[in-house]
Amino acid sequence: MWDRLLTDCHVATMEPAPGNPLGIIENGAIGIQDGRIVRVGTRTDLAGNRAREVLPLGGAWVTPGLIDCHTHLIFGGNRADEHAMRRAGASYQEIAEAGGGIASTVKRTREASEPELLASAAMRLDALMKGGVTTIEIKSGYGLDLEGELRLLRCAKALAASEAVRIVPTLLALHALPAEWKDRRIGYVSMVIDELLPAVADEQLAETVDAFCEDMAFSSDEVERLFKAAHARGFRVKLHAEQLSNQNGAALASKYNALSADHLEHLDEHGAAAMAEAGTVAVLLPGAFYALQEERKPPVQLLRDHKVPIAVATDCNPGTSPLLSPTLAMNMACTLFGLTPEEALAGMTINGAKALGIEEEIGTVAVGKAADLCVWRLESLAELGYWIGLPGPERRIYAGDDT
Numbered sequence: 001m002w003d004r005l006l007t008d009c010h011v012a013t014m015e016p017a018p019g020n021p022l023g024i025i026e027n028g029a030i031g032i033q034d035g036r037i038v039r040v041g042t043r044t045d046l047a048g049n050r051a052r053e054v055l056p057l058g059g060a061w062v063t064p065g066l067i068d069c070h071t072h073l074i075f076g077g078n079r080a081d082e083h084a085m086r087r088a089g090a091s092y093q094e095i096a097e098a099g100g101g102i103a104s105t106v107k108r109t110r111e112a113s114e115p116e117l118l119a120s121a122a123m124r125l126d127a128l129m130k131g132g133v134t135t136i137e138i139k140s141g142y143g144l145d146l147e148g149e150l151r152l153l154r155c156a157k158a159l160a161a162s163e164a165v166r167i168v169p170t171l172l173a174l175h176a177l178p179a180e181w182k183d184r185r186i187g188y189v190s191m192v193i194d195e196l197l198p199a200v201a202d203e204q205l206a207e208t209v210d211a212f213c214e215d216m217a218f219s220s221d222e223v224e225r226l227f228k229a230a231h232a233r234g235f236r237v238k239l240h241a242e243q244l245s246n247q248n249g250a251a252l253a254s255k256y257n258a259l260s261a262d263h264l265e266h267l268d269e270h271g272a273a274a275m276a277e278a279g280t281v282a283v284l285l286p287g288a289f290y291a292l293q294e295e296r297k298p299p300v301q302l303l304r305d306h307k308v309p310i311a312v313a314t315d316c317n318p319g320t321s322p323l324l325s326p327t328l329a330m331n332m333a334c335t336l337f338g339l340t341p342e343e344a345l346a347g348m349t350i351n352g353a354k355a356l357g358i359e360e361e362i363g364t365v366a367v368g369k370a371a372d373l374c375v376w377r378l379e380s381l382a383e384l385g386y387w388i389g390l391p392g393p394e395r396r397i398y399a400g401d402d403t
């Protein structure tokens, strides 16, 4: 006897079959036991099975729960003032040079108490969860000193304990050079490598290390130093790459078998080929492109040509992507970047799981995986990338239970 049997629904399993890239099962059914999917097939296939709860869904669509694989969710304050500055014509770089940008969030984050950080992050998390998110990545990167970074990762752990969502923490080890290290770049990178990495490993606060490779952040040499040290300690890596300029970050990330390279507006063919070779996922972040009013789009066709898996995420952060809706991220990926609705859905399910290295656990509707599902009252799946401001799924099922 199963715990639940979802029936009378169409299932987008996201497990591709010949001629059926989304693995759609019309008139499908899903068996759930102990928080996991134990059977998926047509309604007829599952007709003889019994469950404590049989849930007819009246012809709704079921997809895997959405995966937001790139966020900076935990921070103090917000940057609505810079939004106004940008409308007055200031660039991201000019705002950063005037003491705004990441530095201002670092200040507000350091000033905030842990309960304050948790309360504001929980509000944003709640919005994303209502939008259908069942797994979210949360990066550190606004502490910029040993205790500050550890505190953010501990906050991520605390959120995971209190909310019905899977949280994947990432140590964003090189995000911005803090003011107090202004003339000691090498020393800062050494502190990160010699003190922060071991502390995060000892406390098991994250398994993946990230960095921001850009003129205004860290050079590819500095990132490579970090990646070498991270690999030596058993971390996996990912990288903010080619957002504002081409630093050959994607190729560097691929050299270290990165799970993902993210942003990629300035990616070139060499970088795309390297990503394909290493199996590195391209994470596209249309919220940042939109908020910064960038003009150069990521080379989607190049990624397709090289068969690089494409993920989509909100990049939820206070400065460059205050985006709180996964389905709006999907809409923007279609409207701004030219993804098909199918690609956008794959980008927030299976390819999001790959970008986090947990595709064995989540990302498709398949036997053995966690029963993280969204039930959508829509006529067609294409509507997921179509509506601007879709409120969210009718039901959000996390580990088998409605939440």
Ligand SMILES: [Zn+2]
Pocket (backbone or CB within 6 Å): 070, 071, 072, 240, 315, 317
């Ligand atoms: Zn980011």
